[in-house]
Amino acid sequence: MPLKKFKQILSRWRQLPKRHQRILLSLIVIVIAVICWSPSSNLSGEVALPHGQQAGNSSDDFVSDSPEIKPVSDVQIPDNEYTIVAGDTLSGIFQKLGLSQTQMRNILESDQTQALDTLNPGDKLRFWRNKDKLTRFQVYFNPGYYVDFNLLEDGSYDSKVVRLEGVWKQHVVSGEIHGSLYLSARKLGLTPAQIEQIGQMFKDKINFSRELRSGDPFKVVIEDQFVKGQPTGESNLLAVQIINQGRHFNAFLFDNGKYFDEKGQSLTRAFLRYPTRRHYRISSPFNLHRRHPVTGRIMPHYGTDFACPVGTKILATGDGIVTRVIHHPYAGLYIVIRHGSTYMTRYLHLSKSYVHRGEPVKRGQVIALSGASGRVTGPHLHYEFRINNRPVNPMSTKIPMAAAVSRKDMPKFKQEVHKLLTVMDKSP
Numbered sequence: 001m002p003l004k005k006f007k008q009i010l011s012r013w014r015q016l017p018k019r020h021q022r023i024l025l026s027l028i029v030i031v032i033a034v035i036c037w038s039p040s041s042n043l044s045g046e047v048a049l050p051h052g053q054q055a056g057n058s059s060d061d062f063v064s065d066s067p068e069i070k071p072v073s074d075v076q077i078p079d080n081e082y083t084i085v086a087g088d089t090l091s092g093i094f095q096k097l098g099l100s101q102t103q104m105r106n107i108l109e110s111d112q113t114q115a116l117d118t119l120n121p122g123d124k125l126r127f128w129r130n131k132d133k134l135t136r137f138q139v140y141f142n143p144g145y146y147v148d149f150n151l152l153e154d155g156s157y158d159s160k161v162v163r164l165e166g167v168w169k170q171h172v173v174s175g176e177i178h179g180s181l182y183l184s185a186r187k188l189g190l191t192p193a194q195i196e197q198i199g200q201m202f203k204d205k206i207n208f209s210r211e212l213r214s215g216d217p218f219k220v221v222i223e224d225q226f227v228k229g230q231p232t233g234e235s236n237l238l239a240v241q242i243i244n245q246g247r248h249f250n251a252f253l254f255d256n257g258k259y260f261d262e263k264g265q266s267l268t269r270a271f272l273r274y275p276t277r278r279h280y281r282i283s284s285p286f287n288l289h290r291r292h293p294v295t296g297r298i299m300p301h302y303g304t305d306f307a308c309p310v311g312t313k314i315l316a317t318g319d320g321i322v323t324r325v326i327h328h329p330y331a332g333l334y335i336v337i338r339h340g341s342t343y344m345t346r347y348l349h350l351s352k353s354y355v356h357r358g359e360p361v362k363r364g365q366v367i368a369l370s371g372a373s374g375r376v377t378g379p380h381l382h383y384e385f386r387i388n389n390r391p392v393n394p395m396s397t398k399i400p401m402a403a404a405v406s407r408k409d410m411p412k413f414k415q416e417v418h419k420l421l422t423v424m425d426k427s428p
């Protein structure tokens, strides 16, 4: 500025009243402060970031986040923020920002939690620097989860994981199935991962591609995590209800991270070990090498015989579809149940059947009364368990057993279920 002009300004300044001088002076201070502290001037100044706009936005978010974060460094706004895109390498990013590979290696060495190995597109890296010295570094996954690295005197870094619990807020999503569950749920804002999870929950209960009907209603209670008012992207499905052709299917998340139906029974394929309520004496065990006592020929026994009196209630040992109810000269009246594509159970020598071919049955449902039909020496139930159509010993084979909420946890579970059902009922 030429001296003459400066003198002109100065003399005008002196002519101003004291109050105006003060106002002008403080305005100048504010303008200078804004120029120095504006995050966008910091971010765009040194390095052109490929995602400059995103970086600007999230750095604003970060400022509003900052009151509760206790950084080791005094400066809370990062000098650079970088959003990972597919194909990025850490050394490439450091190079782009003019940071040395030695510093990168020191960061990697102190990365106890392997946070840098789990980076995905969209995750952010934040850099605080003193010229080309990296004083603080952050791997930022979401507002509730990041890893902080701080420079120590010897050039190494100290790393710590920050997890903020924030608050979880519930909301209910409800709709009807049109087309597929996937399309209908996507339209209502569920993520592909959440829909996949629902499919897994009910995979042993409903055949989604065949059994769902247009107009089948469904409701989902979701809780989302918020840290300082911002969604972290973490969410849980608390309850799911699908009404398929009038049949209710419920799933409730309980403490241990598993899903149970409204009665506290596990939703995954599971079997009862015994096909009767009481455990009867085994009159003839499963034996692939059984010899006939008279002929001496090998006559495998593919099932377990229980010495139960005629008229004993016979239970389906798992959820499934009845595929056969037939009279046979040797097996007598017998029932076959298919449980998904892998498992099958057979019940022989019955006196009465309560089910028909094609009927879906539930684990524990009474399907028949035992008897002495077919070629037998006395009343008993012959029970078979097949895996991929190979008979196995139903008493010893590792089969997925029914898991339920424990008796101790049941009151708490029932309370949770009541709460979630009320929430779902209130939603239209």
Ligand SMILES: [Zn+2]
Pocket (backbone or CB within 6 Å): 284, 301, 303, 304, 305, 381, 382, 383
């Ligand atoms: Zn038998």
